[in-house]
Amino acid sequence: MELTIDRLTKQYQNKIAVDRISLTLTKGVYGLLGANGAGKTTLMRMMCGILRPTSGEVKFNGIDVNHEDYRDVLGYLPQDFGYYPEFTAMEFLCYMGSLKGLTKPRAKEKSAELLDIVSISNMSNRKIKTFSGGMKQRLGIAQAMLNNPKILILDEPTAGLDPKERVRFRNLISQLGADRIVLLSTHIVSDIEDIAGTILMMKDGQIIHKGSLEEIIKAIDGRVFECIVDSRIAEELTNIYPIINLRQENDKVFLRIVCNNKPSQDAICVKATLEDLYLYYFSEVGENE
Numbered sequence: 624m625e626l627t628i629d630r631l632t633k634q635y636q637n638k639i640a641v642d643r644i645s646l647t648l649t650k651g652v653y654g655l656l657g658a659n660g661a662g663k664t665t666l667m668r669m670m671c672g673i674l675r676p677t678s679g680e681v682k683f684n685g686i687d688v689n690h691e692d693y694r695d696v697l698g699y700l701p702q703d704f705g706y707y708p709e710f711t712a713m714e715f716l717c718y719m720g721s722l723k724g725l726t727k728p729r730a731k732e733k734s735a736e737l738l739d740i741v742s743i744s745n746m747s748n749r750k751i752k753t754f755s756g757g758m759k760q761r762l763g764i765a766q767a768m769l770n771n772p773k774i775l776i777l778d779e780p781t782a783g784l785d786p787k788e789r790v791r792f793r794n795l796i797s798q799l800g801a802d803r804i805v806l807l808s809t810h811i812v813s814d815i816e817d818i819a820g821t822i823l824m825m826k827d828g829q830i831i832h833k834g835s836l837e838e839i840i841k842a843i844d845g846r847v848f849e850c851i852v853d854s855r856i857a858e859e860l861t862n863i864y865p866i867i868n869l870r871q872e873n874d875k876v877f878l879r880i881v882c883n884n885k886p887s888q889d890a891i892c893v894k895a896t897l898e899d900l901y902l903y904y905f906s907e908v909g910e911n912e
C-alpha cells in the first residue's frame with residue numbers, strides 16, 4: 624500500500640498554496656500540522672482529486688488520482704462538510720452510500736456497522752440538527768468510511784470537539800489506521816502527538832518537518848529553556864526569542880523559551896515537546912492560541 628505525491632504544486636494567482644511537495648505514505652496515521660493558511664486543505668483536496676494541481680501528481684499503488692479506481696479506495700471528510708439537518712444519521716449515511724454506488728440493502732447494512740464503529744448507533748434515528756459537534760464529526764468520519772477506503776483523508780476532524788470527545792476520537796483514529804492510510808489535518812498539537820506515527824509539519828506550502836514525534840522534536844532539542852527572571856530581562860528576551868510560555872510570578876516572570884544558548888544564569892534546559900516546536904515555527908505569524 625503506497626500513496627505517492629510527486630512535486631505537487633498549487634498556485635492561485637500570485638499565491639503558491641502548495642509548493643512542490645513530494646511524499647510517500649504507507650499504512651498508518653499521519654498528522655498534518657500547520658497554522659491557518661499553511662496549505663493543508665489545498666494539499667488534501669488535490670490528494671482527493673477534487674482540486675486540479677498546477678503541476679505534480681498523486682498516485683495510489685500506481686493508480687492516478689484522476690482514475691475512477693482511485694475513487695474506490697478513497698474516503699474524505701472535507702473541512703466544511705455539509706450535513707443535512709433534517710435527515711436522521713441513518714438516512715444520511717444510506718443516502719451517501721447510494722451516491723457512492725452501494726445497493727440499498729448494502730448501504731443500510733454498512734451504515735449500521737459504521738454507526739456502531741463511531742459509537743453513535745444509539746442515535747441512528749435522530750435528526751442531525753440535534754447532534755453535538757462531536758457527534759456530527761463522527762458521522763462525517765462514518766460517511767468517509769462507507770466504501771471501506773484504503774486512504775482516509777480527514778480535514779480538521781477534531782474541530783469543535785470537547786476534551787472527552789477528543790479522547791474518543793483519538794482511539795477511533797488509531798483503530799482505523801491499523802490497516803489503511805489515514806491522513807488528518809489539525810492545528811491542535813495534542814490531537815496528533817499520541818496517535819500519528821508520522822507527523823508532517825506544514826508551513827507556507829511546504830512540509831518543513833516529517834517524522835515520528837521523537838524525530839521531529841530533535842529539531843529544537845537542547846534549545847528549550849525555563850527560567851524566572853525580572854521583568855526588564857523578560858522584556859529583552861521576549862524581543863529576541865520565540866516565547867513558548869510566559870506568566871507573571873509576583874514581581875518576576877516565568878518564561879519558557881526557545882533559544883540557542885542559555886538565556887540566563889539559572890535557566891534550565893527542559894525536554895522539548897511538539898507544542899514547543901509548533902510555537903517556535905508559527906509564533907511569529909501570531910496564529911497560535
Ligand SMILES: Nc1ncnc2c1ncn2[C@@H]1O[C@H](COP(=O)(O)OP(=O)(O)OP(=O)(O)O)[C@@H](O)[C@H]1O
Nearest residue numbers: 635638640657658659660661662663664665666810
Ligand atoms: N480558491 C483560492 N483562491 C485563492 N487563494 C486561495 C484559494 N484557496 C486557498 N487559497 C490560499 O491558499 C493558502 C492555503 O490555504 P488552505 O485553505 O489550503 O490552508 P489551510 O492550511 O487549510 O488553512 P486552515 O487551517 O485555515 O484551514 C492560503 O493563503 C489561502 O488564502
Ligand SMILES: [Mg+2]
Nearest residue numbers: 663664665702
Ligand atoms: Mg484548511
